[in-house]
Amino acid sequence: MTTETAQRWGATLDSVVVYAQGALCRRLARGIVPPDGRVRVAGLPRSLDPGSLRARVLGTVGVRVTEARVEVEAEALGTGTPDALRREVERLSDAYAAAQGRRDRQLSRIEEARALHPVPPERNPEDPHRRTPVDAWLELADFVDERLRGLHTRLVELEEALRDVGHELAVAADRLARASTDAPSAHVETTVCAVLTLDGAGDTEVELELEYRVPGAVWVPTYRLTHRQGDGSGRLVLRASVAQRTGEDWTGVRIALATADLRRRTDLPKLRSIRIGRRQPAPAPSGWREPPAGLADLFAGYEAVGPRPAATAARGAVGAGSAPPAATGGPAAGPVPPLPPPPLPPPPAQQGYGGAPTGFPMPGGVTGFSPDPYGGAMPAFAPQAPAAPAAPAAAAPAARLRSGGGPFAGAPAPMAPAAPGRAAPPSPPPPVTGPPRPSGAELDYAALVLCGPDEQAGRRGRLFPGPASDPVAAEYRRRAETVASLPLPGQAVRPRESAGSFDHRFDAAARADVPSDGTWHTVTVAEIPVGLRTEYLCVPSAEQTVYATLVLSNATDQALLAGPVEVVVDDDFLLTAALPTLAPGGVRRVGLGPAEGIRVTRRTNLRESTSGLRNNITVLDHRVHVELANRLARPVTVEVRERVPVSSEPDVRIDERADWTAPEEGTGPEHLAPGTRVWRLDLPAGATAALEGGYEIRIPTGKALVGGNRRS
Incomplete structure (x- = not known):
């Protein structure tokens, strides 16, 4: 298919789904299908993955896409191109x-x-001393x-x-x-096109949807929390910092954000049977079919045309299955060049078309082999026993087809006749029976190339894997993936780290623009209602300071990922805090810093005594006194945390004497250490409160606390 035979359509980028790394783009194209059904959709980015291209027809019944492939076009730019x-x-x-x-x-x-x-000039020994001209020096x-x-x-x-x-x-x-990478280079403009073949169109107007995967796109969540004091709810706006260097600007597109890994495996596990006996390789899907009959006669007319250039004749003399120049009536091409050394047999992991594992005994006493996966010459093997007589030359093509040579590479071709005075090459082993097993390269049908008539007789008219991937496209993809190393915004966490064991998708409410410049851009995604209440927390045994916290509860079915949150209280920006991951139905705390309007004071008292019938038990009586003062103009809820010792000794007893409570397991917004005790009280505006608590530690006389019995 050429540019002249395919009608060119333009496409518009409609939506993008940004994953943890990489993105899935969706383009729309509309036009009237030509009679031959061949269409070229231009404007695709240079960094796209060719194997991810998908195309389908929208809204038109009876029309389908039968072929889709990627082609690259390049043309020189004019002198007036803006750069x-x-x-x-x-x-x-x-x-x-x-x-x-x-x-x-x-x-x-x-x-x-x-x-x-x-x-100074050189002075002769006979000359008298002269005075230095000081004026000249100055x-x-x-x-x-x-x-x-x-x-x-x-x-x-x-x-x-x-x-x-x-x-x-x-x-x-x-x-x-x-600058955006959605621009041509200095001298050459490269265009990536999707070449499509439509069936059943019949000069009708259709709308096509193209979907492809590109690297070079990352995102992290950010938030903006707005609430008013005394209100039980707040507005949490989910925003995303998106950076992309895919090679195309996202202008006016619908953006969705996903936490999944775009490149992870999706195949399901298979439970195989357990067999007792000699180990056999697991049969793999062959993807092979018998070649058409008479494939060797397809090039009879080409051979009968006449002499070919010397280089072609020389290659035909060396290649397997090509007739010598004298047989075609052409002039002799000179002495036959020496045959190349036979290639080494491939490892067992690269066995191709039905070859048995290396070392597996086969008929004729020949050690197992594996044909070259790209149809090269057969490696030489040393027979362990006299081989069977060779088949006639006329039966070689038929035997080659029956031995597993498919449309990909077939069985090895016979070697060319040896030159006079040269030892004949060893005869090939008998054909291997069994279904061929092409490798992954041969099963990539879009990358197979049909070999021409100048190839070896075993390759002509058959499909083989084409050249390696485009190095220029690989360089584009390598540059695109550099956005994964961008420094994250403050307190930002990558989605795969904060999502844990679940995957979620967030759809933006409006279209957005993200240029391909490799820097962070903020996109507003959605507004999420959250439950909100303000509580104050203090741990006076560690620090006599009261901290303000926001207790967030997520009652929606969307998870909130970890990331920075800008807290705005009563239309005034307060600070930027770190929001932890909040699953649907979860409750977490967000710290807002010290609350200067609430004071806390803690005093302790320790009395040591003995008890028991023979004074053989040491009693350590700890008293804790906590005072709170609310200097704010509104009532507050304060949670005071204390710690009670925990013992694993059966003869050490701890008795608590306070009205504090132990937090229930799993109900707290964060993990609490063993022995934590909690006071919760509502403190009116301008009021003070005193909390009394304590505990006794009873230790046998022969034991003592590590570091001494006196504890503050």
């Missing part, structure tokens, strides 16, 4: 190099002037000082100009690095 940023960087680079050269020449002049000094010193003064003044000007040009160059280079 202002790149040209500006080149101009400033030249200007910086020129300014640096002027500065360096000025430094060399300064060194030359600094090296000026008087040199005049030279004045000249050097004046010269250096002027040179240094010029040097300051040159260094200032160099700094200015360097700053402009750094700014321009940064703008070029941050």
Whole structure:
């Protein structure tokens, strides 16, 4: 299919689903299908994964896409193509190099002037001593000082100009690095097209949907929480920081965010049977079918045309199955070049078309082998027993087809006749029976290439894997994946780290724009209603400070991932806190910092005594006194946490004497240490409260606490 035979359509990027790494793009194209049903949809990014292209027809019954593949087109750009940023960087680079050269020449002049000094003439031994001309020395010193003064003044000007040009160059280079990658290179414009073949259209207007995967897109969640004091609910706005370098600008697209891994495996596990006996390789899907009959006669007319160039004839003489030049009536091509050394047999993991595992005994006493997966020459094997007589030459093609040679590579082709005076190559082993097993490269039907008539007889007219992937496209994808190493915003967490064992998707409420510049852009996703109440927490045994907290409850069916949250209280920005992961139905705390309007004071008292019939038990009586004072203009709820010792010794007893309570297991918003006790009280505005608690530790006389019995 060529450009002239396929009608070109334009496509519009409609929606993008950004995963933890990578994105799934969806384009829409509309047009009238030509009679031959061949359409080229242009405008795809250079970094797309060719194996992920999917196409389907929307809304039209009876029309379907029968073929979809990716092709790359390149054309030279005209002189008027706008490339202002790149040209500006080149101009400033030249200007910086020129300014640096002027500065360096000025430094060399300064060194030359600094090296000026008087040199007295050589004196003969017979000449009397002469007086030094001090005036000449002083005049030279004045000249050097004046010269250096002027040179240094010029040097300051040159260094200032160099700094200015360097700053402009750094700014321009940064703008070029941050510019969108959705632009052609300096000299060549590369266009990626989807070549589609439609069936059943019949000159009708259809709408196509193209879906493909691209690397180079990441996102992290951010939030904005707004509430008013005394209100039991709040507005939590989910926003996402999105960065992409996919090679195309996302302009006016619907954006969805997913926590799943786009490249993870999705195949289901298979439970295989357990067999007792000799280990056999698991049969793999062959994907092979018998080649058509008479495939060797397809090129009879090509062979009968006449002589071919010498290079082609030489290649045909060396290649397997090609007739020598004398048989075609052409001139001799000279001496036959030496045969290449036989390739080494591939490892067992690369066995191809029905070959038995290496070392598996086969008929004829020949060690098992595996044909070359790309249809190359058969490696030589040393027979362990006399081989069976060779089949006639006329029966070779038929035997080759029956032995498992499929449309991909077939069985090995026979070697060319040996030159006079050269030892004949070893005869190939008998054909291997069994179904062929092509490798993954042969099963990639879109990448197979039909070999032409100039190939070896065992390859002509058959499909083989084409050349390796495009290195230019691989470089585009490598550059696109650099966004995964971008530094995260403050307190941001990647979705795969915070999502845990679940995957969720968030759909943005409105369309958004995200340029392909590899920097973070904020996209508003949705507004999530959350339950909200303000509580105050203090742990006076660790710090006599009361902290304000927001208790968030998620009553929706959407999970809230961990990330930074901007807290706005009564229309005033308070701070940016870290929101933990909040599953549907979960409750978590968000700290807001110290509350200066509430004071707490803690005092302790310890009394040590003995008890028991023979005073053999040490009693440590701990008393805890906590005072709270609310200086705010509204009532508050304060939670005071204390800690009671926990013992694993059966003869050590701990008796509590307080009205505190132990938190229920699993009901707290965060994990609490064993022995935690909680006081919860409502404190009116301007009121004070006192809390009394304590516990006794009864220890046998022969034991003592590590570090001493006295504890604060």
